[in-house]
Amino acid sequence: MLGAIVGDIVDSVYEFNNTKDYNFHMVTPRSRFTDDTVMTLAVAEWLTEDKTHSESYLIKCMQELGRKYPNVGYGGTFRRWLYRKNPKTYNSWGNGSAMRVSPVGYFAHNLGETMELAKTSAEVTHHHPEGIKGAQAIASAIYLARQGKAKKDIQQYVSDTFDYDLNRTIDLIRPAYTFDVSCMGSVPEAIIAFLDGNDFEDTIRKAVSIGGDSDTIGAMAGSIAQAMYGMPKPLAGYCYECLTPELRSILYEFEDMTDHHTDDPFNLERFLTMQTPVYKTVLEEMRNGYKRGHYMWYIFPQLRGLGHSANSYIYGLADIEEAKAYLHNPLLGRRLRETIKVLIDRNMEDISKVLDRDRTDNINTLKFRSCLTLFDEASPNDIFNEALQKFFSSGKDDLTLQTLS
Secondary structure, three states, rough: OHHHHHHHHHHHHHHOOOOOOOOOOOOOOEEEEEEHHHHHHHHHHHHHHHOOOOOOHHHHHHHHHHOOOOOOOOEEEEEHHHHOOOOOOOOOEHHHHHHOOOOHHHHHHOHHHHHHHHHHHHHHHOOOOHHHHHHHHHHHHHHHHHHHHHHEEEEHHHHHHHHHOOOOHHHHHHHOOOOOOOOOOOHHHHHHHHOOOOOOHHHHHHHHHHOOOHHOOOOOOHHHHHHHHHHHHHHHHHHHHHHHHHHHHHHHHHHHHHHOOOOOOOOOOOHHHHHHOOHHHHHHHHHHOOOOOHHHHHHHOOOOOOOOOOOHHOOOEEOOHHHHHHOOOOOHHHHHHHHHHHHOOOOOOOOHHHHHHHOOHHHHHHHHHHHHHHHHHOOOOOOHHHHHHHHHHOOOOHHHHHHHO
């Protein structure tokens, strides 16, 4: 299911700024989750919490979660449905039914259950036969991929069952394809992107590069590709960070129930990769009282958005939840505390003489204060508070606290 969310976030930048270039930037500072992600997680919440899988509970999940995130790109008709007291289906054939259905494909225990749950998930808004068919096609493709079926078998089943023309290629579709939010005009294209793709990233790139309703096509294609290939950890980790703690919690509970856990969801491995070759040197520099290397962002992590360098973008932590996960990692948490303790044990009050000996702007000292502030918020009464009191008489970093609030 995370594959749908990754597809949505990666492709969100290109929904109204289409590209036909396969080699687009996968993630940018403007990458965000949209209504595709919120409604996907509403369906996941429904499957997790309601053992009867009733339409009424699905509507409750969709309305409650949707109203918490009002500015994520809902269409006009759906937005009105979202706020109605007793919402009725509006016979839509749009691709909204297919964009949110992926949890069904990961939850269902057989193909019959897949088809029935996909139908229920669609009918609360998309009662039109094409709207139902689009949801069932995506969900069944996911289910079959989960069962280890070959692409040719998935293609045959979807073609025979839903009468979609899948005997095309992305290269043939791309030149003339335009914006189309119908199931008939986007679901087959998303499935073809999966059939043409060689791995998860290739699938997403092909889905986006045809243009059109990019985030939804990416979400649909990505949801199937995950079932077939899994996902690249850096890309999955970045998109996981883009979610709010509430949305992450829904995802986690669904993955826990279906036993589809995402390993290292924050991709903390990126820190281990950078730290391993330099950590001994870092400790030596801290003990000697003279920082020489360029490693602040991945040795003393801070919040993303506080800096402007590439490292601040790659190694910045999303929020307090990722900071807690960082500390919970046995190696990363130990290294951070160990490095800070070395500085405390030097018994000097002006930390800038260690971190900024060759600079006049004290930028590394500012980063260190920000790091201590973040982790003190994540783990009160820890060594971070001791370091703040020793090195910074003015207390915590205000900008970090403002960003967290």
